[in-house]
Amino acid sequence: MTGAHSQVAGETSPDRRALPARFHLDAGAAAVYLDARRVVMRRSLSGLPLTLTLPVTAYRGVAVRIEARDDTRLGAVIELAHADPALTIPLLATDDLDEATLAWEGWSETFGLPMLLRETDGSLREMEARPSIETAEPLPRRRRPVAGRRRPRFLMRRKCGHSRPMPVIEGTEIIART
Known part of the structure; x- marks a missing residue:
């Protein structure tokens, strides 16, 4: 992206793969981080002196x-592109339209913003619609509504334990050795 014809206000353009970047706009009048x-x-x-800090989400997109x-x-x-010019x-x-296309897609992906086209009258038009994800109410996890009153199916085969004391073997010690 830093070809001979790639410039921003007289300087080489910032590289999206090397963020954070610092550069100047308007012949040094504005510094951007x-x-x-x-x-x-x-x-x-x-x-x-004026310092403005904006989240990237405050911008409309990459135009x-x-x-x-x-x-x-x-x-x-x-x-x-921001609503305030x-x-x-x-x-x-740049004069290289292939380079501009790659940079346009890359910056849009880096910021997570939509790709916009600036029309001749200055208005912005979104190029690709973002996919919308629709969510529905989750399905019930169990098929039987009466399952809350019964034991689960794998526990039906088991027998309940007893409450009498366990037998104790006295006099002989069992030791496991390998």
Whole structure:
């Protein structure tokens, strides 16, 4: 993922296999710390230092935006998309669309977020629907509802013990030796 054309704001892009990662956005105006569970952004707001810590689950997903670089080339930007555009983090900018596809799938898998496509009007569309798991009421474990009043089937063959004292053999000691 760190090819000659893979860049984020002038730097090489963070590698998802080497998290946590630290990099700068906006020509050094914002520093980002990124790991698999949270994002920490440090920037200045009206001259005051500001640190934002967000869980990765606060983001909508991993989005790809296809751009026309010039008349003959297309490029892609992979970004961690947030509802607030100021908190959207670009992860990869590349001219290689195969590399962008692999990175898009990889970042989505790393964060556990859906893959999104950023339309030309700026809206986001989910590419693959997440499978929904439906749960039902568990089935009863026993087939017979009267089983609570009876002994289980394997205990029916056993005889009940007696309450008289056990016989004791006196005078001879039995020792097992090998």
